[in-house]
Amino acid sequence: MEKHVVVIYPHPDDESFGAAGTIAKFREEGVPVTYLCGTLGEMGRNMGSPTFANRETLPEIRKKELINACQKLDIKLEMLGYRDKTLEFEDRTELAKNLKLYLDKIKPSLVITHYPEYAVHPDHNALGAAAIEAVEMMPTEDRPTVWAQAISNDFPAVLGKPDITNDITANFDKKFEAILAHQSQAMGVLGQHREKEAKNDLKEIAKQRLGFEQFYIWKY
Numbered sequence: 001m002e003k004h005v006v007v008i009y010p011h012p013d014d015e016s017f018g019a020a021g022t023i024a025k026f027r028e029e030g031v032p033v034t035y036l037c038g039t040l041g042e043m044g045r046n047m048g049s050p051t052f053a054n055r056e057t058l059p060e061i062r063k064k065e066l067i068n069a070c071q072k073l074d075i076k077l078e079m080l081g082y083r084d085k086t087l088e089f090e091d092r093t094e095l096a097k098n099l100k101l102y103l104d105k106i107k108p109s110l111v112i113t114h115y116p117e118y119a120v121h122p123d124h125n126a127l128g129a130a131a132i133e134a135v136e137m138m139p140t141e142d143r144p145t146v147w148a149q150a151i152s153n154d155f156p157a158v159l160g161k162p163d164i165t166n167d168i169t170a171n172f173d174k175k176f177e178a179i180l181a182h183q184s185q186a187m188g189v190l191g192q193h194r195e196k197e198a199k200n201d202l203k204e205i206a207k208q209r210l211g212f213e214q215f216y217i218w219k220y
């Protein structure tokens with residue numbers, strides 16, 4: 001059993017779309033989970049559907065949504081306070097050193113992050129690389145296992161079959177609840193602008209697309 005799982009992603013909602021089912025499984029087993037969230041996703045283009053946010057209100061709104069999603073997932077949250085869409089310009093080693101401070105304190109047995117170069121968004125790639133570097137800075141015997149999540153369309157062709165495939169359809173309700181906590185983002189990301197009557201269909205469609213969570217075990 002894992003001792004403590006640390007999830008490292010840059011945006012509020014990465015945890016819900018990417019790993020909420022896996023997180024829910026760990027929480028069911030009583031494993032503590034901490035989310036290190038890089039930014040507030042304040043540069044996002046989704047403003048709710050129908051629109052209820054604007055450029056000025058988005059940071060506060062996304063912060064509340066993030067806290068809400070983490071409450072639903074019953075995980076601890078640490079907001080790292082970086083600026084959205086700038087992580088690729090941060091000094092990689094400084095970023096890694098900062099992440100390492102958290103890892104040294106929490107001492108997780110497992111770290112979940114994005115697979116650098118295969119995670120589509122520059123923030124995902126940058127923070128994933130920094131997380132991997134942070135673990136690499138630790139003495140070999142203290143290093144947690146790292147699960148790296150690829151998102152790009154071509155990743156299976158290039159990287160091969162992921163080491164871990166979690167079928168999370170059994171606790172998809174929990175994942176969907178966490179996704180919907182990100183009210184300003186959920187509908188935009190799910191590609192759906194109809195409300196209420198479509199909710200059930202929407203959930204079924206999402207289940208097909210997001211019912212499996214896959215990771216590669218990082219090899220140092």
Ligand SMILES: [Zn+2]
Nearest residue numbers: 010011014121
């Ligand atoms: Zn993201």
